[in-house]
Amino acid sequence: MEVIAAAGLAVFLVATGVMHFLAPDYFRTLVPAWLRRPRLLVAASGAAEIVVGVLVLVPRTRAAGGLSAAVLVTCYLVSHVDALRRARPDRPRLLDRPVGAGARLVVNALYIVWALAVARSGR
Template sequence: MEVKTILQYVLALFMIAAGVNHFLKPRMYMRIMPPYLPRPRELVLLSGVAEVLLGIFLLVPATTRLAAWGLVALFVAVFPANIYMAQHPEQFRKIPRSLLWARLPLQVVLIAWALWYA
């Protein structure tokens, strides 16, 4: 199996696990939602569903490209939450400030990773 395929499975499993975690720990995700976004619980659950489905679809050859573009859109959509966390470190004292800022370029890496399959 080639590296690209292995990393496709890694990304898919990461997304599925992250999506499931939205249902197991929704309050954690609600805390990182910028306050200007309406209905945070519903948005957390919706993004969890999207992550699970896109992770699964990334593994199906007929839907891999569509899933990859969906992941790109998702990573862009959740970027404001990462900015919010970096701008308000006092609300996330358990997470080192450097990690809060590291999440920002990580989104670029995730977008590039998803684009590899688009």
């Protein structure tokens, strides 16, 4: 089960990292307006996700990769908290409403728990 959790996290991270380069416009919408250089942030976070995903995939570096994934995803909480702060019930997109923005926070917290579990299993 631990190997499946690690492989799933690795695939998720690498695929999401690649998507940062294939669909950068979407990921730029997730960057809070007050942060500068959204293009650079999207590219850097995409590259980081790919590298961390590879670390998780390799058994020898799995613990460090899982911990790195937890730190990386924790950094994304800034974006999700900002989205929750700006959320309004009358917005057309569910993710722009309070319930959707709140769900984003919960899902991100679950990603952090997943990454920490993988880190713990990699010891």
